[in-house]
Amino acid sequence: MLTIPFEEHDMMCEPPFGASFPRENIGEQRKQDILHPVPDDTSHSETKDTEDENSEREEDERDVCHDDNEHPKRRGPRKKTGRAERVKVRRHEANARERSRMHGLNDALEGLRKVVPCYSKTQKLSKIETLRLAKNYIWALSETLSAGKRPDLLSFVQTLCKGLSQPTTNLVAGCLQLNARNFVTDHNGEVAFSGRPTYDVLYPYQSSDMGTPTSHSTGTIDGTKTFRPYNYQGPYEPFYEGASPEGGSPHFEGPLSPAMNFNGIFSLKHEDPAEYGKNCHYGMRYCGVPTRGALAQNSMYRMSPDNQFPYDLHLRSQSIQDEINAPFHN
DNA sequence: TAGGCCATCTGGTCCT
DNA sequence: AGGACCAGATGGCCTA
Numbered sequence: 503m504l505t506i507p508f509e510e511h512d513m514m515c516e517p518p519f520g521a522s523f524p525r526e527n528i529g530e531q532r533k534q535d536i537l538h539p540v541p542d543d544t545s546h547s548e549t550k551d552t553e554d555e556n557s558e559r560e561e562d563e564r565d566v567c568h569d570d571n572e573h574p575k576r577r578g579p580r581k582k583t584g585r586a587e588r589v590k591v592r593r594h595e596a597n598a599r600e601r602s603r604m605h606g607l608n609d610a611l612e613g614l615r616k617v618v619p620c621y622s623k624t625q626k627l628s629k630i631e632t633l634r635l636a637k638n639y640i641w642a643l644s645e646t647l648s649a650g651k652r653p654d655l656l657s658f659v660q661t662l663c664k665g666l667s668q669p670t671t672n673l674v675a676g677c678l679q680l681n682a683r684n685f686v687t688d689h690n691g692e693v694a695f696s697g698r699p700t701y702d703v704l705y706p707y708q709s710s711d712m713g714t715p716t717s718h719s720t721g722t723i724d725g726t727k728t729f730r731p732y733n734y735q736g737p738y739e740p741f742y743e744g745a746s747p748e749g750g751s752p753h754f755e756g757p758l759s760p761a762m763n764f765n766g767i768f769s770l771k772h773e774d775p776a777e778y779g780k781n782c783h784y785g786m787r788y789c790g791v792p793t794r795g796a797l798a799q800n801s802m803y804r805m806s807p808d809n810q811f812p813y814d815l816h817l818r819s820q821s822i823q824d825e826i827n828a829p830f831h832n
Numbered sequence: 833t834a835g836g837c838c839a840t841c842t843g844g845t846c847c848t
Numbered sequence: 849a850g851g852a853c854c855a856g857a858t859g860g861c862c863t864a
Contacts, residue, residue: 593841608838
């Protein structure tokens with residue numbers, strides 16, 4: 503606890519150490535101190551803690567103490583103490599830099615949280631889970647691109663949840679409107695699906711019957727839908743034969759495709775509406791929102807018959823929606 | 833209360 | 849010398 507303000511250093515530049523000297527460089531507070539000096543006796547009642555707190559300024563003040571001829575004042579035995587204080591000052595500065603650095607790191611991590619499939623302001627992913635999910639997400643998207651066809655949702659989710667804790671798995675599944683109870687993370691971090699397939703719920707428009715939607719995106723997995731038997735040999739399976747997100751990068755045949763704009767591929771189910779559109783260009787439950795260039799005739803992303811996104815699309819603005827819909831009106 | 837997560841401090845190492 | 853980066857230690861907070 504401070505017992506006195508930072509006035510102790512005055513003694514270093516005033517008698518008996520030397521005569522008066524120019525004070526052009528002192529701050530406003532310093533000037534105030536000069537105008538309203540602290541009684542001398544207070545400096546003698548200073549505690550050790552106070553000395554520590556004052557050390558930084560004291561050291562700086564010593565450095566600028568000069569006599570009228572600009573010669574450094576004699577510091578005598580205080581020099582050793584000053585060196586120690588200098589070290590302490592540097593330590594404080596290093597601590598501040600370290601804090602700042604970690605804040606920057608955390609800011610970047612927060613940015614990462616906002617672009618991985620599951621983001622919630624109220625239920626934040628931990629740092630490690632954010633990194634794991636991001637890695638899995640990149641992996642899953644890479645697999646999708648390399649497979650060149652619509653991803654199998656459950657495989658996709660399994661990939662996303664690989665190595666994640668059960669709570670995070672639940673959160674991801676919840677964000678995708680899947681029944682979290684159906685995804686169980688075992689002790690190896692593998693995610694097993696133990697429920698009914700939800701394929702049709704989230705892929706209402708099959709490639710073979712694009713014009714005959716079988717369900718609506720807002721359907722629930724427990725609803726009375728006609729489910730297509732889940733095929734675990736999804737597009738990722740070949741890559742999981744000895745490979746996984748825990749291993750190396752997926753094998754790509756031929757040149758890598760330019761990254762598609764998957765920003766906002768998943769909805770932010772737990773996010774406040776106000777934040778919903780702010781963090782993603784296009785928020786949706788489960789639907790890639792390719793950019794103009796990415797959406798081709800053979801796109802893996804299926805459209806409803808009226809060329810509108812079938813998956814409960816939430817757009818940040820009408821202009822964005824227009825931008826998305828534009829390619830499909832051509 | 834134990835365990836997980838986090839922020840912060842701290843000392844060491846490497847680099848400029 | 850000083851800054852960036854890293855990892856270990858520590859204590860606080862929260863939750864099951």
